[in-house]
Amino acid sequence: MADAPKLVNITVDGKPVAAPAGTLLIEACKTVGIEVPSFCYYPNLSLQGACRMCLVRVEKMPKLQTACTTGITEGMVVVTDSDEIRQARKSMVEMLLGNHPLDCPVCDAGGECELQDMTFSYGAAESKFIELKQHRDEQQWSPVVYFDRPRCILCYRCVRVCGEGMDVWALGVDNRGAVSTIVPNKQDHLECEECGMCIDICPVGALTSGAYRYKTRPWEMKHVGTTCTHCADGCKTTLGVRRSDTGMEIVRGDNRDKSGINGDFLCIKGRYAFDFANNEDRLTQPLIRKGGRLVPATWEEAFEFVGRRFKEVLDREGGRAIGVIGSTRTTNEENYLLQKFARVALGTNNIDHHRTADFPAFAAALHGKSGATASMRDVYNASAILLIGNDPTEEHPLLAWQIRNNVRLHNARLYVVNSRPIKLRRQAASFTQVTSETDFTEFLGGDESLASFATREGWNAVRDKLRAEQGLVIIFGSEIFGEDIQALARFAASVPGAKLLCLGDYANSRGAADMGLYPDLLPGYFPVSGAGKFHQEWKITPAAPGMNIGQMFEATKTGQLKALYVIGANPVGRLNVNPSTLKNTFVVVQDMFLTETAALADVVLPAANAYEKAGTFTNTCGDIQILKKAGEVTTAKPDFEMIVRIADAIGFDVRKLVPFGHGVHADMGQSRGAQSGEADQHAVWLEANGLEPKMSPFDPVATLDEIQRLVPGYDVSRTELLAGNDQHTSIAAMGPGTVQNPELIVPAKNNLFSSGTLGRYSRTLNSVIENKDPEPADAVPTD
Amino acid sequence: MRFSDQFEQRFTEMLTHYPTKRSVLVPTLLYAQDEVGFLSEEVIAEIASRLDLTELDVRNVISYYSMLTTKPRGKFNVQVCRNISCLLRGADELIEHCEKKLGIGHKGTTPDGLFSFEHVECIGACSWAPAVQVNYDFHENLTTETMDRVLDEYRKKVQ
Ligand code: SF4
Ligand code: SF4
Ligand code: SF4
Ligand code: FES
Numbered sequence: 001m002a003d004a005p006k007l008v009n010i011t012v013d014g015k016p017v018a019a020p021a022g023t024l025l026i027e028a029c030k031t032v033g034i035e036v037p038s039f040c041y042y043p044n045l046s047l048q049g050a051c052r053m054c055l056v057r058v059e060k061m062p063k064l065q066t067a068c069t070t071g072i073t074e075g076m077v078v079v080t081d082s083d084e085i086r087q088a089r090k091s092m093v094e095m096l097l098g099n100h101p102l103d104c105p106v107c108d109a110g111g112e113c114e115l116q117d118m119t120f121s122y123g124a125a126e127s128k129f130i131e132l133k134q135h136r137d138e139q140q141w142s143p144v145v146y147f148d149r150p151r152c153i154l155c156y157r158c159v160r161v162c163g164e165g166m167d168v169w170a171l172g173v174d175n176r177g178a179v180s181t182i183v184p185n186k187q188d189h190l191e192c193e194e195c196g197m198c199i200d201i202c203p204v205g206a207l208t209s210g211a212y213r214y215k216t217r218p219w220e221m222k223h224v225g226t227t228c229t230h231c232a233d234g235c236k237t238t239l240g241v242r243r244s245d246t247g248m249e250i251v252r253g254d255n256r257d258k259s260g261i262n263g264d265f266l267c268i269k270g271r272y273a274f275d276f277a278n279n280e281d282r283l284t285q286p287l288i289r290k291g292g293r294l295v296p297a298t299w300e301e302a303f304e305f306v307g308r309r310f311k312e313v314l315d316r317e318g319g320r321a322i323g324v325i326g327s328t329r330t331t332n333e334e335n336y337l338l339q340k341f342a343r344v345a346l347g348t349n350n351i352d353h354h355r356t357a358d359f360p361a362f363a364a365a366l367h368g369k370s371g372a373t374a375s376m377r378d379v380y381n382a383s384a385i386l387l388i389g390n391d392p393t394e395e396h397p398l399l400a401w402q403i404r405n406n407v408r409l410h411n412a413r414l415y416v417v418n419s420r421p422i423k424l425r426r427q428a429a430s431f432t433q434v435t436s437e438t439d440f441t442e443f444l445g446g447d448e449s450l451a452s453f454a455t456r457e458g459w460n461a462v463r464d465k466l467r468a469e470q471g472l473v474i475i476f477g478s479e480i481f482g483e484d485i486q487a488l489a490r491f492a493a494s495v496p497g498a499k500l501l502c503l504g505d506y507a508n509s510r511g512a513a514d515m516g517l518y519p520d521l522l523p524g525y526f527p528v529s530g531a532g533k534f535h536q537e538w539k540i541t542p543a544a545p546g547m548n549i550g551q552m553f554e555a556t557k558t559g560q561l562k563a564l565y566v567i568g569a570n571p572v573g574r575l576n577v578n579p580s581t582l583k584n585t586f587v588v589v590q591d592m593f594l595t596e597t598a599a600l601a602d603v604v605l606p607a608a609n610a611y612e613k614a615g616t617f618t619n620t621c622g623d624i625q626i627l628k629k630a631g632e633v634t635t636a637k638p639d640f641e642m643i644v645r646i647a648d649a650i651g652f653d654v655r656k657l658v659p660f661g662h663g664v665h666a667d668m669g670q671s672r673g674a675q676s677g678e679a680d681q682h683a684v685w686l687e688a689n690g691l692e693p694k695m696s697p698f699d700p701v702a703t704l705d706e707i708q709r710l711v712p713g714y715d716v717s718r719t720e721l722l723a724g725n726d727q728h729t730s731i732a733a734m735g736p737g738t739v740q741n742p743e744l745i746v747p748a749k750n751n752l753f754s755s756g757t758l759g760r761y762s763r764t765l766n767s768v769i770e771n772k773d774p775e776p777a778d779a780v781p782t783d
Numbered sequence: 784m785r786f787s788d789q790f791e792q793r794f795t796e797m798l799t800h801y802p803t804k805r806s807v808l809v810p811t812l813l814y815a816q817d818e819v820g821f822l823s824e825e826v827i828a829e830i831a832s833r834l835d836l837t838e839l840d841v842r843n844v845i846s847y848y849s850m851l852t853t854k855p856r857g858k859f860n861v862q863v864c865r866n867i868s869c870l871l872r873g874a875d876e877l878i879e880h881c882e883k884k885l886g887i888g889h890k891g892t893t894p895d896g897l898f899s900f901e902h903v904e905c906i907g908a909c910s911w912a913p914a915v916q917v918n919y920d921f922h923e924n925l926t927t928e929t930m931d932r933v934l935d936e937y938r939k940k941v942q
């Protein structure tokens with residue numbers, strides 16, 4: 001890290017301001033709460049100086065100066081508000097409005113438009129222009145991007161964010177002067193990442209989104225900050241929701257307040273692919289197989305039936321005969337509850353999930369090495385990054401954004417090692433193409449023999465450079481697993497300050513692993529044989545490892561496994577499980593859709609998705625973040641509630657599962673009539689945050705309490721968490737992990753436009769032309 | 784795609800003049816246009832790839848300069864200046880006259896492909912206004928009569 005830069009002293013509107021040398025005047029003003037209006041200026045993008053809204057008077061300079069392009073110098077005296085300046089700004093706004101259609105009452109941006117705001121603050125009520133306005137019809141550039149040319153104020157923010165921020169360079173400017181216009185790269189349409197960053201950054205309603213346009217007005221929505229449910233990067237997304245016939249409908253996703261690890265970044269999935277929730281194929285009622293067909297049933301009927309059948313198996317053969325498959329998209333609380341349900345209520349360790357990365361080996365490699373893991377924020381600030389395997393541009397869009405922008409804005413050195421020429425090599429200081437990522441990893445770990453004669457010199461040079469780095473973040477994909485993670489950790493230990501980051505694939509893959517959805521590992525990677533604290537608290541903990549996902553399907557074939565409980569997973573569709581193996585097994589599936597697995601089940605329970613519930617997710621870096629309930633459908637239940645209901649139906653005391661009501665004696669206001677103010681306020685707060693009072697067995701916060709108590713590394717600040725801030729959990733503090741069964745790791749291979757089951761049911765993802773491999777839902781057999 | 788040897792020579796030579804490749808874009812486009820007649824999709828793709836630019840970049844630059852065109856033009860491109868000096872000295876009549884004579888409007892091309900016509904901003908010949916540029920040649924102090932003669936001379940060139 002460089003030394004802190006020298007402070008420069010200036011005076012703005014009579015106030016003394018000190019800021020580091022090199023700070024732009026507009027930013028220096030912000031630090032003392034003085035807002036200089038701007039259109040074309042956008043932090044972290046190149047300077048444009050196009051709109052001249054930011055004019056200020058700098059003493060000793062002949063003309064008004066643009067605050068967005070002027071660097072501060074010692075002793076500078078600045079005035080940001082005077083008659084002269086106000087007049088200048090007024091003229092700028094008048095010019096912009098010269099051909100701007102005044103269609104604010106129907107424009108998507110109306111109510112949150114920077115031009116509206118500026119006109120209100122600095123503009124004039126009348127215009128000297130009498131020319132007719134030039135109308136141009138709106139253009140559709142892609143299913144998600146529309147362009148309304150007359151509304152454009154030519155600030156070029158869209159062009160810059162697409163080029164500099166996204167490295168896509170899909171937008172440009174045609175013509176010059178007053179007839180300049182923004183154009184897409186394919187003349188009449190776009191071929192790009194469809195991220196919508198250009199729409200989001202547009203200060204007016206010139207670029208609008210296919211998902212949201214003309215649907216509602218900003219003030220008619222409630223805005224809920226939660227976490228993206230697609231890839232494993234954990235972007236914070238603010239969902240705009242609105243009342244609908246069936247509850248609350250999500251109509252928009254963005255992160256304009258830049259809170260969260262992603263700032264204002266979202267990829268197409270986070271920004272638009274919430275539409276799976278409204279897909280008409282979504283299950284709306286429980287289904288029970290009767291006479292070979294799945295027929296609708298009531299919730300009571302379904303829970304009673306599942307409870308009875310599970311109980312029969314338990315009584316006859318014990319927990320050994322039941323298997324549980326968890327999800328990479330359910331919350332930490334649900335995952336934790338599910339494994340506890342399996343272990344405590346069913347008495348079995350037969351629990352697993354679709355593994356996409358070798359987190360147990362990662363835990364093993366870093367056991368006791370505190371500070372050795374990198375957070376998503378570290379990736380943006382690290383002075384150097386080594387990326388082995390994976391293609392973040394496709395599989396981890398936020399990670400790719402962090403890397404690109406760290407290189408662009410902080411001159412970080414990026415070392416890419418990959419068997420394919422991935423796009424991030426464009427930002428790389430060095431790109432080493434290898435035949436296998438594992439060879440290079442083992443070479444780093446000390447096995448010199450793996451560098452062939454042809455590659456030795458190059459590999460040595462890269463290794464020497466890496467060793468000389470301070471503050472290196474080493475990121476690796478699922479190509480690296482088992483012992484190789486150990487090798488990498490060994491190398492990391494030889495580089496002072498180096499941190500590691502292991503890439504998994506789904507929104508809560510890391511959470512599923514951390515919460516112990518393994519037949520041999522408890523939450524926090526403790527072996528089932530050494531249950532320790534968990535045993536003290538739960539009383540029952542089966543000590544022998546259970547069956548893993550592969551063994552479970554073997555056992556259903558042989559008839560050893562009589563019942564299978566699948567939550568938010570589709571092993572038949574994703575892991576190539578032969579459907580016939582499930583013929584004689586009682587299968588219960590909780591899902592949003594009739595997946596290949598659900599279609600074979602005996603009972604299907606319609607589940608709420610991550611946008612419809614409260615809880616926490618842990619991203620692939622180990623950053624834990626909160627989920628707040630945004631959407632709502634009355635026809636589905638959160639997995640948490642369903643697990644508890646099934647436990648209850650088996651006859652298990654749910655208090656032993658969810659420690660609700662412990663020491664909580666709140667009166668929620670029912671008994672106090674007019675004096676119910678305070679408790680009501682609390683209830684309103686809980687509701688507003690999508691939480692349930694802790695007196696309910698369906699309260700995930702009670703389980704979060706237990707997680708924070710029992711899973712080392714998860715004892716992060718609850719205040720920060722509830723405030724919506726990411727908190728880095730520490731894997732070093734967790735259990736010893738294990739190095740085995742790498743064959744169970746099946747990468748999801750999702751790209752920018754696919755997202756497992758959710759992707760299939762997202763019209764947006766299947767509609768964009770860049771999706772070369774659309775997988776629309778009707779391809780799924782329903783019987 | 785293939786350009787003439789002369790083009791290739793100039794192109795290679797120009798690359799040595801600037802620190803970055805993209806700096807040669809505008810002259811390269813001009814030379815290509817002189818050779819092909821206009822900047823076709825094929826030309827755009829070729830130049831973009833040679834200079835490590837996107838086709839979008841190249842098209843943006845073409846659209847900025849009125850001297851560059853993506854549509855075929857007539858053999859002789861008649862550009863009548865209509866900036867202030869020329870206007871004061873009769874550019875309007877000249878424009879009207881040309882339009883009538885050639886039977887085409889601004890940015891039009893005659894059916895025989897001989898002439899294109901457009902009005903342009905100042906071409907730097909104000910001292911001899913009104914001025915007209917045909918391809919790279921200037922014609923100055925024009926009247927409707929001398930304009931006719933100019934056009935006739937060009938017509939003769941191809942006969
Ligand atoms: S959607 Fe994203 S990639 Fe496409 S043009 Fe806009 S900013 Fe560029
Ligand atoms: S489309 Fe929007 S962001 Fe792009 S230049 Fe126009 S006003 Fe600015
Ligand atoms: S990068 Fe990942 S977490 Fe972020 S919006 Fe895209 S899919 Fe969601
Ligand atoms: S904000 Fe300074 S010129 Fe646009």
Ligand code: FES
Nearest residue numbers: 864866869905908
């Ligand atoms: S105004 Fe016509 S040449 Fe200058």
